[in-house]
Amino acid sequence: MxxxxxxxxxxxxxxxxxxxxxxxxxxxxxxxxxxxxxxxxxxxxxxxxxxxxxxxxxxxxxxxxxxxxxxxxxxxxxxxxxxxxxxxxNGPAITVASRIAAAIGPGSTADGLARLVARRREEGASPITLAVVFPFSVHNYLLRDWLARAGIDPDRDVRLTIAPPSRMTELLVGGIVEGFCVTEPWDTAAVAAGAGVIAVRGSQFWPRTxxxxxxxxxxxxxxxxxxxxxxxxxxxxxxxxxxxxxxxxxxxxxxxxxxxxxxxxxxxxxxxxxxxxxxxxxxxxxxxxxxxxxxxxxxxxxxxxxxxxxxxxxxxxxxxxxxxxxxxxxxxxxxxxxxxxxxxxxxxxxxxxxxxxxxxxxxxxxxxx
The missing domain is CATH 3.40.190.10 (Periplasmic binding protein-like II)
Structure with a gap:
């Protein structure tokens, strides 16, 4: 055929x-x-x-x-x-670096991230870098919505970058990015490597994503x-x-x-x-x-x-x-x-x-x- x-x-x-x-x-x-x-x-x-x-x-x-x-x-x-x-x-999740999760506090919430973003700004430190897989992706919009609901402007308060899904975990391990939104298995892979903590799954935030x-x-x-x-x-x-x-x-x-x-x-x-x-x-x-x-x-x-x-x-x-x-x-x-x-x-x-x-x-x- x-x-x-x-x-x-x-x-x-x-x-x-x-x-x-x-x-x-x-x-x-x-x-x-x-x-x-x-x-x-x-x-x-x-x-x-x-x-x-x-x-x-x-x-x-x-x-x-x-x-x-x-x-x-x-x-x-x-x-x-x-x-x-x-x-x-379902399948996408937002994962943050373990070191960021510790600074954000219990639950690795967007509100905790907002406090960290504000603290960095006050200290004159570089903005948090977060990765998504492509500009036109559910991951970009899921991450943006999660940030925006906590009062974080994704275009001004953080740095968003693009990376292939399979590279997300190594970029987190290497400190190149401090969090990402990607579809599995790369969220769970980051957790298994001890490099990341899943902050929220798409299914928790946008049901049946x-x-x-x-x-x-x-x-x-x-x-x-x-x-x-x-x-x-x-x-x-x-x-x-x-x-x-x-x-x-x-x-x-x-x-x-x-x-x-x-x-x-x-x-x-x-x-x-x-x-x-x-x-x-x-x-x-x-x-x-x-x-x-x-x-x-x-x-x-x-x-x-x-x-x-x-x-x-x-x-x-x-x-x-x-x-x-x-x-x-x-x-x-x-x-x-x-x-x-x-x-x-x-x-x-x-x-x-x-x-x-x-x-x-x-x-x-x-x-x-």
Whole structure:
């Protein structure tokens, strides 16, 4: 089915590549008649560039990056993407260096960090350096929101830098950064190395945190619909397999291989506990999730206030394509979320309508409302 060459799917060394990796290693792609080559990438910028020029047929991708690429806001020409599958919920966490945790005090709270930031400013010391994986990432917006709620301006009071996920722990150990937000296993790896303390998990702060999606270009999806559906069927089966508790040790061993995630298997297995790949509709791409992420991108002026959030969310996130694959496997169709509960200090979030755009423009200029 795949044609003259294998389908090339890109991924980054993270736990939430599990669905793509398990689909390859457990034979689910092969069961669908697909010849798939997995290609580990060094950074999210590389994934962006290779997707934009067609060097990858599809990729494990940061959800905000898929949205940004489609808008031409990620440092490349606009390339419309579609995300027919959510690869995971939960997984990101904010980790601070052990030495910073000691200075912050019990619980390593954002309020404690705010006091440390203020003290450093008074002393004329350099600002705290925190790393995220990419500007257009749930990690950037999660960290920014956590800081902002404690009165820390992420653009003025701290220094934010970008680093590949797999380098986060070594940068913390080396004192290059003093904290980071990344998806597992690199938070748990920092704890295991004695270098870090997990301050808050995404699932505690933003319940059922949306993170990665599987993305292809809109043109590829239109030209190769049968292959896309075969990929989705394989990955739906892989997600269900990965969610089974009885399979977690085997999954950790698969991910631990050097050409995949390359972290200690025991660390990976521990770090998988909070992650959901398939259960309770986790794999369905929810336009409301996309709308929430776009609203965060707008809040921090990473996209123009004039962007039609609803139109972009519905064009990129494609639950209809997910539903076709699910139905073919005899799986129930996942209902669409109309309201997203638990985000923004327990306030609900819905996809905005046209009359909301003026409010979104105001919020982008004044995040506190």
């Amino acid at each position: 795949s044609g003259e060459r294998p389908l090339r799917l890109g991924f980054i060394a993270l736990n939430d590549a599990a669905v793509v990796i398990a689909a390859k290693e457990k034979g689910f792609f092969a069961d669908e008649g697909l010849d798939v080559e997995l290609s580990r990438q060094v950074s999210w910028a590389t994934v962006r560039d290779k997707m934009s020029v067609g060097a990858l047929d599809g990729a494990h991708m940061l959800a905000p990056t898929a949205l940004a690429i489609s808008l031409g806001a990620a440092g490349a020409e606009p390339t419309p993407l579609v995300a027919p599958l959510a690869l995971n919920l 949306p993170d990665k999606v599987f993305a292809v270009t809109e043109s590829w999806a239109a030209k190769r619909p049968d292959e896309l559906q075969a990929l989705l069927r394989a990955m739906l089966r892989a997600g269900a397999w990965a969610d089974e508790a009885a399979n977690r040790a085997e999954l950790a061993a698969l991910l631990a291989q050097p050409h995949y995630v390359g972290a200690d298997a025991a660390v990976i297995e521990t770090s998988l506990e909070d992650m959901v790949f398939h259960a309770d509709g986790a794999s369905a791409p929810q336009p409301t999730h996309a709308g929430w992420l776009l609203s965060q991108m707008m809040r921090w002026a990473h996209i123009p206030a004039e962007v039609d959030i609803e139109a972009v969310a519905r064009r990129v996130y494609r639950p209809d394509l997910h539903a076709i694959a699910a139905e073919a496997l005899g799986l129930p169709t996942t209902p669409l979320l109309e309201v997203l509960e638990g985000f923004a200090e327990k306030a609900s979030f819905r996809l905005p309508t046209a009359q909301d755009h003026a409010v979104n423009a105001r919020l982008s200029r004044n995040p506190e409302g």
